[in-house]
Amino acid sequence: MNDSVLTPERILAAAEDVLRRYGPGKATVVDVAQALGVSHGSVYRHFASKAALREAVLRGWLARSMAPLQAIANSRTPPPARLRQWFTTLRQAKRDNVLGDPELFATYSALAAEAGDAIAEHKERMQQQIASILAAGMASGDFRELDPPAAARALFDATARFHYPGLSHLWNQPGEDVAFTRLLDLLLAGLAPAPTPPRRRK
Amino acid sequence: MNDSVLTPERILAAAEDVLRRYGPGKATVVDVAQALGVSHGSVYRHFASKAALREAVLRGWLARSMAPLQAIANSRTPPPARLRQWFTTLRQAKRDNVLGDPELFATYSALAAEAGDAIAEHKERMQQQIASILAAGMASGDFRELDPPAAARALFDATARFHYPGLSHLWNQPGEDVAFTRLLDLLLAGLAPAPTPPRRRK
DNA sequence: CGAATGACAAATATTGAAATCTGTCAGTCG
DNA sequence: CGACTGACAGATTTCAATATTTGTCATTCG
Numbered sequence: 001m002n003d004s005v006l007t008p009e010r011i012l013a014a015a016e017d018v019l020r021r022y023g024p025g026k027a028t029v030v031d032v033a034q035a036l037g038v039s040h041g042s043v044y045r046h047f048a049s050k051a052a053l054r055e056a057v058l059r060g061w062l063a064r065s066m067a068p069l070q071a072i073a074n075s076r077t078p079p080p081a082r083l084r085q086w087f088t089t090l091r092q093a094k095r096d097n098v099l100g101d102p103e104l105f106a107t108y109s110a111l112a113a114e115a116g117d118a119i120a121e122h123k124e125r126m127q128q129q130i131a132s133i134l135a136a137g138m139a140s141g142d143f144r145e146l147d148p149p150a151a152a153r154a155l156f157d158a159t160a161r162f163h164y165p166g167l168s169h170l171w172n173q174p175g176e177d178v179a180f181t182r183l184l185d186l187l188l189a190g191l192a193p194a195p196t197p198p199r200r201r202k
Numbered sequence: 203m204n205d206s207v208l209t210p211e212r213i214l215a216a217a218e219d220v221l222r223r224y225g226p227g228k229a230t231v232v233d234v235a236q237a238l239g240v241s242h243g244s245v246y247r248h249f250a251s252k253a254a255l256r257e258a259v260l261r262g263w264l265a266r267s268m269a270p271l272q273a274i275a276n277s278r279t280p281p282p283a284r285l286r287q288w289f290t291t292l293r294q295a296k297r298d299n300v301l302g303d304p305e306l307f308a309t310y311s312a313l314a315a316e317a318g319d320a321i322a323e324h325k326e327r328m329q330q331q332i333a334s335i336l337a338a339g340m341a342s343g344d345f346r347e348l349d350p351p352a353a354a355r356a357l358f359d360a361t362a363r364f365h366y367p368g369l370s371h372l373w374n375q376p377g378e379d380v381a382f383t384r385l386l387d388l389l390l391a392g393l394a395p396a397p398t399p400p401r402r403r404k
Numbered sequence: 405c406g407a408a409t410g411a412c413a414a415a416t417a418t419t420g421a422a423a424t425c426t427g428t429c430a431g432t433c434g
Numbered sequence: 435c436g437a438c439t440g441a442c443a444g445a446t447t448t449c450a451a452t453a454t455t456t457g458t459c460a461t462t463c464g
Contacts, residue, residue: 028454028455028456029455029457030454030455030456040456041457041458041459044456044457048457049456049457050456050457
């Protein structure tokens with residue numbers, strides 16, 4: 001088990017494994033050290049605290065889960081469809097995690113609840129992706145004039161019901177899919193160019 | 203303390219008091235009985251279980267908290283402004299509860315987490331109020347054609363971030379007010395009549 | 405010499421025995 | 435007679451003793 005030198009990467013991998021196996025409540029840094037065949041004092045050489053180690057694991061997971069969304073944000077699908085696809089994928093990914101491996105999901109939810117900054121930064125990056133889609137849509141005339149970061153935040157907030165992990169207990173109810181689709185319809189309607197509703201001008 | 207006969211109402215009042223005083227974790231039905239000067243066996247004569255008693259207390263609270271919203275829903279303010287006022291009031295009421303008496307709010311959140319039906323019914327009534335405002339707006343031409351119950355659900359979901367108690371930890375952050383206003387702007391834009399954006403007709 | 409160890413204090417978690425609580429019901433009391 | 439009691443069994447909670455874990459650091463090892 002103790003092949004090469006002890007690196008942060010190897011510790012991270014072991015920590016992930018231990019967390020997966022024992023869950024967030026039982027995983028100790030002694031367990032991690034044991035899995036690596038070293039003393040627990042050694043892991044403190046690379047991570048300042050147990051909290052730091054856990055946060056690092058979380059960051060890795062968040063980065064990996066972000067990749068498919070980034071790809072969609074960068075695609076050349078027409079912006080309205082791209083935005084829809086982005087949110088649908090976000091929701092589906094979360095949903096698959098909860099339904100597919102509830103324990104692992106609970107583990108990452110627990111880590112997320114501890115680590116403040118990592119989550120805030122992750123949300124920030126997500127909203128930047130949304131904002132880039134909005135900017136593309138404004139350029140193409142598919143969306144009305146708006147402040148991309150502010151609108152991105154509004155969209156992210158509006159869909160929280162369907163992607164915020166703390167609300168995952170609502171995701172199994174019947175009619176959840178149509179409700180989500182209807183919400184996206186409403187939001188996209190709100191983004192469409194408005195040709196001056198009541199009186200017409202020019 | 204034991205004036206008149208023992209009625210469900212008196213028990214309910216005592217239970218509310220005990221819950222307020224001891225919190226959801228410590229309040230026992232023995233405490234409630236004691237506050238009324240009767241044996242705890244007597245309260246089981248009026249409520250089938252501790253859970254039923256707690257749910258009854260919750261129902262009372264929900265009914266009371268609903269009144270001001272009902273008044274707004276019934277008012278004759280122009281539908282878009284009325285809708286905005288309804289959601290703003292909803293959010294503000296929740297906010298005041300959290301900031302004003304966090305312990306009491308936590309108590310009711312705990313009760314809400316236990317009682318399934320009461321909450322589902324409450325949400326249903328809330329959405330009916332929204333739907334009635336939407337129907338009024340369609341009649342007055344302020345809103346486009348839509349399915350009021352479905353759109354009400356979408357609006358309720360979209361604003362969950364700002365009124366779902368489980369997310370109350372987010373309500374103190376700076377910029378929360380503007381974010382909420384922007385979300386309402388976006389949603390109201392999505393409800394506005396759309397005069398066929400690209401090509402004009404009629 | 406630098407990486408790793410392991411003994412240690414303080415903080416945190418686990419355990420299980422004792423206490424309390426829920427829900428029932430035969431019996432009392434007015 | 436019917437509202438109320440209180441003793442009771444089983445479930446749940448509390449609490450304090452015990453064990454584990456975190457984080458440090460003087461010492462060892464290669």
